[in-house]
Amino acid sequence: MELYGYWRSSASYRARIALNYKQLDYNYIPVHLIKEGGEQHKQSYRQLNPNGLVPTLVDGSVILHQSLAIMEYLDEKYPEPSLLPGNAQKRGAIRALSLDIASELQPLINLRVQQYLVRELGADDNAKQAWLQHWFRQSFTAFERNLEEVAGKYCVGDEFSMADICLVPQVYSAERFGISLDEYPLLREVYARLVELPWVAKAHPSQQPDAEN
Numbered sequence: 001m002e003l004y005g006y007w008r009s010s011a012s013y014r015a016r017i018a019l020n021y022k023q024l025d026y027n028y029i030p031v032h033l034i035k036e037g038g039e040q041h042k043q044s045y046r047q048l049n050p051n052g053l054v055p056t057l058v059d060g061s062v063i064l065h066q067s068l069a070i071m072e073y074l075d076e077k078y079p080e081p082s083l084l085p086g087n088a089q090k091r092g093a094i095r096a097l098s099l100d101i102a103s104e105l106q107p108l109i110n111l112r113v114q115q116y117l118v119r120e121l122g123a124d125d126n127a128k129q130a131w132l133q134h135w136f137r138q139s140f141t142a143f144e145r146n147l148e149e150v151a152g153k154y155c156v157g158d159e160f161s162m163a164d165i166c167l168v169p170q171v172y173s174a175e176r177f178g179i180s181l182d183e184y185p186l187l188r189e190v191y192a193r194l195v196e197l198p199w200v201a202k203a204h205p206s207q208q209p210d211a212e213n
């Protein structure tokens with residue numbers, strides 16, 4: 001399998017954690033999102049992923065974009081250990097928390113959105129930071145409330161799941177953008193537990209071949 005990704009990309013980070021958790025070997029192919037206007041926009045990459053976003057997973061003749069679709073594909077092909085453990089209620093909660101991050105928060109703070117704010121709408125550093133703060137706060141406040149209902153050792157009960165895979169990279173991004181986590185004690189507690197897991201630690205951006213200082 002081949003995973004096209006970028007070290008600091010949260011969606012690529014999700015796919016890496018899932019692959020590691022399932023102990024699947026893969027070749028990591030870096031796609032630099034900044035250099036030369038962004039390699040994700042090159043024709044050669046867009047043939048694989050017309051959205052011009054990472055990650056993309058290639059598994060033989062299968063070419064898949066969208067990290068959640070990639071995770072569900074891996075889960076169907078390699079069911080153990082499951083990314084969606086538990087009964088229907090738990091699996092519903094896992095999917096809901098995953099989507100809260102992958103569909104509601106991350107798209108608003110994605111690189112291309114930040115670039116549009118700055119380049120097309122003239123946002124300065126303060127305005128861009130206010131944008132990030134606003135969406136992180138709205139999302140993490142709700143995430144904290146949801147964790148109060150469903151968390152155990154991890155996001156949903158005591159079993160590691162896709163929701164945890166979505167949370168870790170988003171907290172990494174929050175820290176990178178200088179977002180305070182003080183108001184989210186449960187989220188911080190779960191995150192601290194998650195980053196100690198070997199399959200999560202191995203997926204950390206700093207551990208990737210394309211990592212920069």
Ligand SMILES: N[C@@H](CCC(=O)N[C@@H](CS)C(=O)NCC(=O)O)C(=O)O
Nearest residue numbers: 009010011053054055066067111112
């Ligand atoms: N929903 C997509 C999001 C993919 C995405 O937004 N990737 C970002 C990095 S985290 C990207 O490639 N950004 C490049 C850009 O904005 O130009 C997924 O989960 O795979």
